[in-house]
Amino acid sequence: MNGGIVLNWLASTPDFAVPYALAALGLIICERAGVLALGAEGLMLVGALAGIGAQIVIGQPAVSLVLAMLAASVVSVLFAVMVIWLRVNQVIAGLALVFFCQGLTALVGSMAEWTNHATEGIGAMGLWPLSLLPGVGKLFEQNAMVWLTPPIFGAVAWFFARTSAGLRLRAVGENPQAADAAGIRVTAWRFAAVLAGSALVGLAGAYISVVSTKLWIAGMTGGRGWIAVGLVIFARWSPWKALAGALLFGCIEALIPQLAAAGVQLPQYFVMMTPYAVTLGVMVWVALSRRGADEEPGALGQPYVREERR
């Protein structure tokens, strides 16, 4: 493998990593508040469809991305009502959300005839002056969303670590009984966390459709939402580790087309298995190393029922 391929590979990595990163970050916000968010796969599809729909109708990428976030938030209200108010089992509710969104997006996409309708994405933006460097300058030619992702991560990490609101949110996920006794409104915080987290997951989906592929195909997220759920466990609910994990997955996914372009003969479908196999691998690795087992939010997956004695 020569230098050009490595450079191409690294340059295309962020494009693959951003959806994982944003989806994992959204999930971390939900799960830090104690809501087990299995619906990421579905919400990414909603974001992807809403983004491409807005792109076809309006044609402004920035507007499309914002509308996609809104759409995912609106759909997640259904999930939030189910798990927070109606105290439905969070696994059942998350699965139902995924399948609801899969059905809904496939239906809307084909009835609105948005399938395979190519749109204009957003162009690359050089990070001056690094993009002027000879050779490696290519690495710094990325689209605006790539440059926006680290600041979003920084903001969320700062929110969790340095603000009292972040502390409240974590308290709600760690021990809702104690948070409630301290006067924190568990229901309201969890609702807000689900809506905000879902917006980021929707943005991740919209990134895939609006920025990466620039078209919509039913079920186009292809399990990335589930991989993000695994990524959050891998990252032990820490934003920066999630970003690192997303880069790892981005590297692996970006390698596939580069190898194909270099003429390396590999069985295609085995290559397509790698992201899933790697996810399984890191889950096993996390379980084996047993590090940071106490970083899991204490009340993750448990509905908070004030009337119930524990």
Add this chain to the structure above:
Amino acid sequence: MADASLMADMAVPSSTSSTPPKASSAVAHEAPRNAQPVQPLARRRYALEIRQHMPWRWQALILAAALLAGFAISAAILIAAGVPADELANEFVMQTFFDGQNFRAVLFQAAPMILVGLAGCVAFRARFWNLGLEGQMIWGAIGATAVSMWQIGPENLRLPLMFIAAICCGLLWVLGPAWLKLKLGVNEIISTLMLNYMAANFLLHLVYGSWKDPKDNFPYSPQFRLFERLPELGAGIGSSILLAGVVALLAWWLASVSRMGLYLRFVDANPRVAHASGVPVRRTIYGAVLLSGAMAGLAGFAVAAGQEGRLTQAFYQGYGFSGILIAFLARNNPLAATVVALLVAALFVTGRSLQVFYQVPFSMVQLIQAVIVVCVASSDFFIRHRLRRVGGEAVQ
């Protein structure tokens, strides 16, 4: 503490945030509540209570109301998608159940549906979220097809061998996640789902690659020979439905009569207490999960040898969620699962005819299933809780 003071913040939005929780404030709330019996409607407050028990008639009524709500929402979606409102009842009820040919189509469709539903029931009884039903189904079909492709065994033993191969392959595909869960504590939701995607890609590798039918350009394996297909019982009804029925009875026996069923109830109620009282918890969970994989593998066999007569590229789609939905709606009861599976099969058949006659995309079927799950899951709230009126003035 008196139960009247146990309020949910849902019903009483500002009960906690305004005042610091002092012991005296709770007492202060109690007093005026009984003193003011009459209040204006807008000021009435309600408290949420856990209901210990509900007569089964009321439970049935709530379930029926939830199903009705689900059907109403589905009907609204169908009408919005362009199905004429007056045709709905005709399409769904008359055409599906009272037309001989369509009813046979439902039974034809029901066999794998019952099997995946049972697979879901058995795994969920052991508190194992086996979301890998599709992957195990794919492997079951691959196993059966391998026996046919490589012509293993004499002709009259071929079908039983395919049956055994399907069971073994489905079982082996779930062995990994079961071991990872019990040995290392790896989340089975993620691991089984990842294995689904891997199995689906492996299936594509086979049907686009070495197992592709040389006679055609389509991605499927060569047609099974006649003795490799599940025979018809007569009147157009295949023997796969009989197979599904037998497995359903076995599953019922296992869950309700056998010792393992009792152990499963122990494990479901409380694994630690079960372990302390001498129940072989791990062996019970392994048994249930492997059985679940075997049943899902059989579903793959039922599709390959009973319906398609070959290995096709997307035969499994929709079964994974249907299996989970069937087990959930049937409360993990195998006999109820059989009935629910028949209804889901009817929904599939109707969905196909809607696709043909009204150009409604088949994803509608998935949407309707999800809507019904959401409604039924939500209705549980009203079985487990009740709203009770409490004093309104006292709260602030």
